[in-house]
Amino acid sequence: MSTEEAVISMHEHRAVPSSEMSVNTMAADAAPAPAAVTTNRPLNGMLVDLRRSTSSDTSGIVGTNELDVPPAARLRALPRVPDYLEETYHWAYLDPRNLALLDRQQVVSVILWGNDRRLRRAALTQIEPGQKVLQAACVYGNFSRALARHIGPRGSLDVIDVVPLQVANCRRKLKGFPQATVRLADAAAPGGGPYDAVSCFFLLHELPDDYKHAVLDALLGSLAPGGKAVFVDYHRPHWAHPLKGVMSIVFDLLEPFAKGLWNKSIAGYASRGGDFAWRTQTFFGGLYQMTVARRHPRSEADAR
Numbered sequence: 001m002s003t004e005e006a007v008i009s010m011h012e013h014r015a016v017p018s019s020e021m022s023v024n025t026m027a028a029d030a031a032p033a034p035a036a037v038t039t040n041r042p043l044n045g046m047l048v049d050l051r052r053s054t055s056s057d058t059s060g061i062v063g064t065n066e067l068d069v070p071p072a073a074r075l076r077a078l079p080r081v082p083d084y085l086e087e088t089y090h091w092a093y094l095d096p097r098n099l100a101l102l103d104r105q106q107v108v109s110v111i112l113w114g115n116d117r118r119l120r121r122a123a124l125t126q127i128e129p130g131q132k133v134l135q136a137a138c139v140y141g142n143f144s145r146a147l148a149r150h151i152g153p154r155g156s157l158d159v160i161d162v163v164p165l166q167v168a169n170c171r172r173k174l175k176g177f178p179q180a181t182v183r184l185a186d187a188a189a190p191g192g193g194p195y196d197a198v199s200c201f202f203l204l205h206e207l208p209d210d211y212k213h214a215v216l217d218a219l220l221g222s223l224a225p226g227g228k229a230v231f232v233d234y235h236r237p238h239w240a241h242p243l244k245g246v247m248s249i250v251f252d253l254l255e256p257f258a259k260g261l262w263n264k265s266i267a268g269y270a271s272r273g274g275d276f277a278w279r280t281q282t283f284f285g286g287l288y289q290m291t292v293a294r295r296h297p298r299s300e301a302d303a304r
């Protein structure tokens with residue numbers, strides 16, 4: 001297989017020639033490069049363009065010989081900020097001026113109509129102290145600190161996000177929690193597993209449908225046998241819900257991918273849903289859901 005064939009852009013669904021690839025020589029904390037991650041778009045000025053590389057490596061990680069980088073510091077490809085984030089959510093997650101305004105528990109509480117604590121509590125009850133946990137994207141407010149506190153010093157919390165600004169901000173918030181690390185990675189290629197539990201708090205509704213599929217499969221795939229993925233997100237409200245019309249307008253204006261969760265179950269986005277036991281609980285007249293997918297332990301999976 002040629003390099004061109006091996007490197008497929010998940011974000012644009014097109015083959016990306018190796019000549020367009022860029023890698024970050026400093027991203028020692030980035031997840032192992034997913035075959036899908038590629039771009040030559042500069043990200044915070046950290047990307048190095050390897051247009052002249054002659055490497056025949058087909059792993060998605062470009063060879064290092066031309067840059068004289070020691071083999072131990074193997075290059076890792078940086079995840080690209082996906083188009084939907086740039087185009088739809090730039091104001092919310094990529095603009096440092098807005099970060100300070102939005103990253104407050106009161107703001108999260110208003111956005112969730114006062115259900116923030118209840119939903120967070122529901123998610124935490126699914127996760128046990130001492131577990132190895134992946135948090136699939138940063139969350140504004142206190143969520144990550146509450147999760148780190150909940151798993152305690154004997155657990156480990158691995159937070160990922162695809163936006164460097166969010167990674168830096170979350171690292172700041174998790175100072176003082178040695179059990180927590182924050183790194184740059186796309187939830188569609190998280191790395192770092194297997195995990196006892198994965199927490200995915202209000203990420204799915206922000207993803208285009210094909211991306212929902214990719215993230216679902218990747219997160220479920222990073223669970224150990226018996227492990228649980230906990231998805232807290234929007235859900236189709238009861239037809240008589242007094243906020244249904246308001247939320248419909250908000251989604252049409254600001255959250256164009258959210259109604260995917262009104263029209264399809266979260267399990268419906270998984271390719272191998274049969275490998276998991278699914279349970280959904282709804283909240284606040286059905287506007288929110290917590291869906292838990294528990295991976296069958298190996299013996300059960302083998303028996304199937």
Ligand SMILES: C[S@@+](CC[C@H](N)C(=O)[O-])C[C@H]1O[C@@H](n2cnc3c(N)ncnc32)[C@H](O)[C@@H]1O
Nearest residue numbers: 093137138139140161162163166186187202203
């Ligand atoms: C969890 S979601 C929404 C959370 C909710 N609005 C809140 O903060 O309370 C927001 C985060 O997801 C991140 N994100 C979006 N797409 C991602 C992806 N494919 N992989 C990893 N992180 C992603 C954004 O950068 C942002 O930090």
